[in-house]
Amino acid sequence: MEREEYKNAITKRKKGFYNIVFALVTITIFILGYFLYKNWADSLTAPLVILAIFNSFLLLTLMYVLLRQVIKGYLEWRRAKEGAKIRTRLLTAFIFLGLLPSLLLLTGAIIMIESAVESWFRLPVHTINEAGQKLVDSSLNILRELSYERAEGIAQQVKSVPENLYTSFIFHISNSRDIDAICLINSKGEILFSKPEDSIAIDRFKTEKIFSETGLKGYIILGKNSYVFSSAKINNEKAVLVGYLFPEDLLEEARFISENQKLYLQAKSERKVFKISMISSFLALTLAVVFASVWIGTRLTKEINKPLQLLLEGTEEVSKGNLEHKIDYSAKDEIGQVVTSFNAMVEDLLKSKREIEKSTEEIKAAKESAEKRRNYIEVLMESLNVGIVSLGAEGEIVSMNKKAKEFLELSPKAPPQKVVTLPSWITIRDAINDLKKRPEEKREIVLTFRDEVKVMVIEMVPLTREEVSYPGSILIIEDITDLSRTQRIAAWQEVAQRLAHEIKNPLTPIRLSAQRIRKKLRDNATDLNEAIYEGTTTIEREVESMMAMVDEFSRFARLPEIHLKPGNIGELVLSATLPYQNAYPKVLFSLTISENLPQILFDREQIERVFKNLFENSIEAMKMAGEIKVSIFEKEKNIVISIKDTGPGIPKEIRTKMFLPYFSTKRKGTGLGLAIVARILEEHGGKIEIDNEYNEGAGILIYLPR
Amino acid sequence: MKKLFFVVIIFLLSVSAFPKGPEIEDISYFFEKQHIFVSFFLKEGFLNKDIVEAIDSTKPITFRYEIELAKRKTLWIDKTILRTTIKKTVQYDNLTHQYEITIFQDEKVIEKKSLTSIDEVTTELSMVKEVNLGSTTDLSPGENVYYVRVQAILFKGFFLLLFPNDVDTGWKEKNIKTP
Numbered sequence: 001m002e003r004e005e006y007k008n009a010i011t012k013r014k015k016g017f018y019n020i021v022f023a024l025v026t027i028t029i030f031i032l033g034y035f036l037y038k039n040w041a042d043s044l045t046a047p048l049v050i051l052a053i054f055n056s057f058l059l060l061t062l063m064y065v066l067l068r069q070v071i072k073g074y075l076e077w078r079r080a081k082e083g084a085k086i087r088t089r090l091l092t093a094f095i096f097l098g099l100l101p102s103l104l105l106l107t108g109a110i111i112m113i114e115s116a117v118e119s120w121f122r123l124p125v126h127t128i129n130e131a132g133q134k135l136v137d138s139s140l141n142i143l144r145e146l147s148y149e150r151a152e153g154i155a156q157q158v159k160s161v162p163e164n165l166y167t168s169f170i171f172h173i174s175n176s177r178d179i180d181a182i183c184l185i186n187s188k189g190e191i192l193f194s195k196p197e198d199s200i201a202i203d204r205f206k207t208e209k210i211f212s213e214t215g216l217k218g219y220i221i222l223g224k225n226s227y228v229f230s231s232a233k234i235n236n237e238k239a240v241l242v243g244y245l246f247p248e249d250l251l252e253e254a255r256f257i258s259e260n261q262k263l264y265l266q267a268k269s270e271r272k273v274f275k276i277s278m279i280s281s282f283l284a285l286t287l288a289v290v291f292a293s294v295w296i297g298t299r300l301t302k303e304i305n306k307p308l309q310l311l312l313e314g315t316e317e318v319s320k321g322n323l324e325h326k327i328d329y330s331a332k333d334e335i336g337q338v339v340t341s342f343n344a345m346v347e348d349l350l351k352s353k354r355e356i357e358k359s360t361e362e363i364k365a366a367k368e369s370a371e372k373r374r375n376y377i378e379v380l381m382e383s384l385n386v387g388i389v390s391l392g393a394e395g396e397i398v399s400m401n402k403k404a405k406e407f408l409e410l411s412p413k414a415p416p417q418k419v420v421t422l423p424s425w426i427t428i429r430d431a432i433n434d435l436k437k438r439p440e441e442k443r444e445i446v447l448t449f450r451d452e453v454k455v456m457v458i459e460m461v462p463l464t465r466e467e468v469s470y471p472g473s474i475l476i477i478e479d480i481t482d483l484s485r486t487q488r489i490a491a492w493q494e495v496a497q498r499l500a501h502e503i504k505n506p507l508t509p510i511r512l513s514a515q516r517i518r519k520k521l522r523d524n525a526t527d528l529n530e531a532i533y534e535g536t537t538t539i540e541r542e543v544e545s546m547m548a549m550v551d552e553f554s555r556f557a558r559l560p561e562i563h564l565k566p567g568n569i570g571e572l573v574l575s576a577t578l579p580y581q582n583a584y585p586k587v588l589f590s591l592t593i594s595e596n597l598p599q600i601l602f603d604r605e606q607i608e609r610v611f612k613n614l615f616e617n618s619i620e621a622m623k624m625a626g627e628i629k630v631s632i633f634e635k636e637k638n639i640v641i642s643i644k645d646t647g648p649g650i651p652k653e654i655r656t657k658m659f660l661p662y663f664s665t666k667r668k669g670t671g672l673g674l675a676i677v678a679r680i681l682e683e684h685g686g687k688i689e690i691d692n693e694y695n696e697g698a699g700i701l702i703y704l705p706r
Numbered sequence: 707m708k709k710l711f712f713v714v715i716i717f718l719l720s721v722s723a724f725p726k727g728p729e730i731e732d733i734s735y736f737f738e739k740q741h742i743f744v745s746f747f748l749k750e751g752f753l754n755k756d757i758v759e760a761i762d763s764t765k766p767i768t769f770r771y772e773i774e775l776a777k778r779k780t781l782w783i784d785k786t787i788l789r790t791t792i793k794k795t796v797q798y799d800n801l802t803h804q805y806e807i808t809i810f811q812d813e814k815v816i817e818k819k820s821l822t823s824i825d826e827v828t829t830e831l832s833m834v835k836e837v838n839l840g841s842t843t844d845l846s847p848g849e850n851v852y853y854v855r856v857q858a859i860l861f862k863g864f865f866l867l868l869f870p871n872d873v874d875t876g877w878k879e880k881n882i883k884t885p
Contacts, residue, residue: 036870045862045870052870133800140802205819219822220802258801262764265800269763272756276864 022064029056044273051280058287065294066095083309090301098293106286113278117271132257139254140228143244144218148230150179151242155232158240166238167193181227181243187211187236199243200229210239226251307335314342323350386478389416391460393471395432407456407479409449424449428458432475433636435460441692444480444656454481487657503549506542513538562603562683569639569704570597570632572604576611577630586625594633600706606680607704613673614643614700621647621698634706641702642691650698655690728753730856730878737885742788742839744773748832748858748875757861758824761805766797769831770859775839775882778851787852788840794831811837845884855879 033053041049069091076084154173161169170184174195181199184192189207194200200221202210209231210216216231227243234240246254310327317325323346329339381388387404389397400408400416408428410419419425424447431443435458442459457478463470513535520531570593577589618628626646633640650658654665659678674688681688684704691699733746751769752758761767775788793810805827807819821827834856845852859874 040862040870040872042862048864049870052864056869136801137803203818203820205817205821219820220804222799222802254801258799261800265763266765269756269760269765280864 018064018068022061025060026057029053029060044270048273048277048280051277051284055280055284055287058284058291062287062291062294065291065298069095069294069298081309083305083312086308087301087305090304091297094297094301095290095294098290098297102286102289102293106282109282110279113275113282117275117278121268121271130261133261136250136254136257139250140218140220140246143228143246144230147228147242147244148217148232151230151232151240154182154242155234155240158234158238163235163238166234170240171195179242180245181229181241183229183241183243184238185210185241186238192238196225199225199227200241210241211236215239216241220246222246304335307331307339311339311342314346318346318349323353386476389419389475389477391432391473391475398472404477407454407477408447428475428477431458432460438693452481454479455483456480503546506546510539510542562606562680564601564603564684566599566601567604568597568599569602569607569641572602572607573611573630573632573641576608577615577628580615580619584619584624587619587622588627590627590629592629592631592633594631597632597634597639598706600639600704602684602704603680607684610677610680610702611643613677617673618643618645618647618698621645626697635703637706638686638703639706641704642699643702644691644694644699645697647697649695650690655692658690659688727873727875728858728860729875730858733854733856733878733880735854735880735882736836737842740841740843742775742842742854742882743836744839744854744856745835745837746771746856746878747834751832751858751860752828754861754873760861761796761798761824761827762800764798764800766795767861768793768795770794771834771856772859773834773837773839773854773856775845775852775854778853787844788842790837790839792834792837794834796827796831807831842884847884849884850881852884853879853881 030053033049033056037046037049037053073084073088073091077088154170157173158166158169167184170182170193173179174182174193181194181196183194183200183202185202185207186192187207189202189204191200191202206216206219211233215233216229219229219231221227221229221243226246228246229241229243231239231241307327307329310329314325314327325346326343327339330336331339381401382403384401384403387401387407389400389404392398397416397419400410400419402412404410405412405414405416405419408419408422408424410416410422420429427445427447431445435441435443442457444455444457447454447456457480459476459478461474461476463472463474517528517532517535519525520528525531573593574591577591580587581589615628618626622628622645628646629642629644631642633642659674678688681702681704686702686704689701689703691701693699728748728750731747731749733744735742735744737743748769748771757767771792771794773790773792774786776784776786778784791810791812793813795808795810797806797808798804799806803822805821805824807817807821807827807830808815809817809819819830821830839854855877857875857877859872861873863871863873865871
């Protein structure tokens with residue numbers, strides 16, 4: 001705003017300066033013009049001088065206005081000021097509209113004046129005047145010739161008399177009636193005799209002329225009495241002049257004709273001045289018209305351009321973001337309406353801007369709040385002792401916390417998506433696929449890394465809360481390696497205790513048998529042989545029991561290599577059930593085998609052993625009476641064999657360790673049966689799981705790869 | 707800038723191609739009785755036919771000659787020491803066919819003549835003989851710093867039909883050596 005005021009002040013000052021200069025120049029022109037008029041002009045040129053002053057003033061004013069507009073236009077054009085181009089175009093158009101017809105009119109006027117004035121002097125009046133003049137001249141010529149001849153004659157006569165009698169002789173001749181005037185002069189120009197007196201005035205020039213070769217011939221003296229004089233030299237010192245009176249009536253006519261001729265000649269001579277004055281007047285008019293058109297053009301351009309310039313400035317301001325800019329212009333015409341619409345539009349824009357700013361502030365606040373919450377959640381996630389992996393709708397990795405990276409042995413700086421390149425991810429992915437089907441469950445997985453084996457529990461939580469649901473889910477990973485190790489140690493402790501107990505059990509009868517035999521031997525008892533027999537029998541039996549137990553352990557430790565051959569798993573299962581169906585009539589086997597099961601690769605002997613073990617466990621658990629449901633079906637890339645009994649089921653507390661070796665709930669069990677089963681299946685690339693969905697007894701799921 | 711240069715050159719060439727106007731020629735002088743007398747001749751004074759026509763129209767026509775004796779100054783404007791104006795006015799009488807010539811020096815009539823032909827008039831008006839410019843007593847003797855300059859103002863004209871101007875010859879100079 002201050003800048004605008006400063007600019008306005010500068011413009012005003014410049015304008016004031018230019019106006020003063022213009023006023024001074026104008027005053028100077030008028031002063032110079034006045035002096036020119038006073039000292040230079042005559043009656044003929046005075047109007048021309050006045051016109052010249054006026055034209056100079058107009059021309060100067062016009063040049064000043066034009067030059068000012070041209071410079072202004074050029075500067076504005078160069079500065080690319082708003083509206084400069086249209087202003088220049090409009091002004092140029094106005095100037096040309098005023099200038100062109102005016103110049104055409106002026107040119108036409110000049111041609112017409114030139115032609116008209118010249119044509120005036122081509123009229124017969126010139127010829128008539130000349131004819132009259134010639135008549136006068138002819139009359140005069142007669143007198144000239146007469147005076148010349150008479151002067152010559154008298155001079156010849158005078159020469160015949162002595163020089164001292166020249167005056168007397170001339171006096172004598174002067175009385176002659178055919179001479180109107182006679183003079184005798186000497187070479188100094190002195191009049192020696194004159195009749196009548198003062199009929200002719202003699203000056204140096206006339207004297208020279210009289211005494212020259214040509215002499216004075218037909219010299220006319222106009223006065224009270226008008227004479228035509230001619231001279232004739234008597235000798236080099238004296239000359240005689242003879243004059244004849246110009247007849248009064250002829251003189252009057254001659255004067256009249258001469259005066260008219262004079263007027264005509266003067267007019268002809270002044271025709272140029274007349275033409276100049278006419279052209280000058282037209283020029284003054286043209287300049288006045290051009291000046292008026294330029295001035296009106298300037299005003300109109302300003303009037304048209306002002307709102308346009310204001311609109312352009314306004315647009316510029318608005319484009320710069322100044323929506324508080326208002327165009328201060330009011331008019332009832334279309335431009336005024338445009339300005340009003342513009343102001344209304346800018347006001348609307350300002351309102352919208354403020355609303356947007358308000359919304360932006362709110363969004364910013366919400367964003368900050370969300371950011372805080374996000375940071376809080378991030379810190380929370382990072383602080384958690386469990387790994388969190390967020391999965392997208394398609395199961396793709398979106399993010400994971402530090403702990404998850406740590407669990408999966410991924411570099412903290414590595415992108416979470418890199419986890420899919422890890423070998424351990426295959427296990428996790430399979431677990432995820434399982435959990436998708438049973439999202440409420442957890443899965444325990446064993447991940448083998450370069451240096452260690454980790455046991456993890458993973459849980460998949462869908463991103464759903466109340467009615468709000470997001471695509472994707474959260475994978476919670478918990479490292480239970482330490483816990484598993486503790487459980488394994490506890491299991492091993494139990495195995496050791498059981499093993500000790502199992503070994504200790506047969507050792508007691510063996511020790512008792514040995515002690516009895518030694519006592520019978522020391523006492524030379526009669527029933528020594530019987531005691532030896534019974535004792536050794538007992539020892540043998542217990543040793544065999546111990547050997548069987550050792551064999552069982554050995555078998556677990558050294559399972560035979562599997563030999564995979566393609567076969568029908570359904571047939572195998574069916575054949576495995578047959579001995580039990582015959583041996584346990586109270587046990588009902590129901591077998592469901594899906595149609596078109598593909599043949600898979602397996603070791604028949606080992607897999608048969610798996611089923612036998614499982615069937616025996618179920619039968620024992622059902623106490624030889626109940627139902628065993630076996631169903632075989634295809635699922636994804638596996639053949640699944642589901643075995644469900646109607647027994648008491650598997651307690652939850654042992655579910656995680658029941659496939660560990662040497663774990664058994666049976667009093668005489670070695671705890672290796674299910675461990676061997678799990679190992680056989682692992683070697684086939686399959687696995688065994690407890691069917692947690694089944695609650696009416698024990699449920700086992702066996703997975704064998706297709 | 708180049709265009710402007712060429713325009714100026716063409717303008718100057720075209721101007722120089724025009725016939726020269728009237729000019730003062732044959733300025734001569736002599737000293738006598740501590741006075742300086744100047745003579746000169748106006749060449750092409752009647753080149754403009756309008757002048758002859760104007761004379762024949764019986765209007766009085768005046769040729770004005772300004773004669774000055776000046777002293778040259780270095781790095782300053784020359785100093786005018788003597789000045790005189792000769793006016794020769796001719797008026798034709800179409801009745802008598804005589805040209806009345808009046809000669810003025812510094813607005814004083816010094817001579818009148820009556821001539822009968824235009825040739826005599828042109829000679830008379832173009833010739834200025836032995837005009838007494840003034841006393842030379844104040845001039846430093848034997849110096850070459852003085853000069854005589856003459857210009858003829860012939861008639862009134864209008865430049866571009868607009869600006870009143872005198873048609874003149876411009877100053878013509880001749881160095882003099884004081885006795």
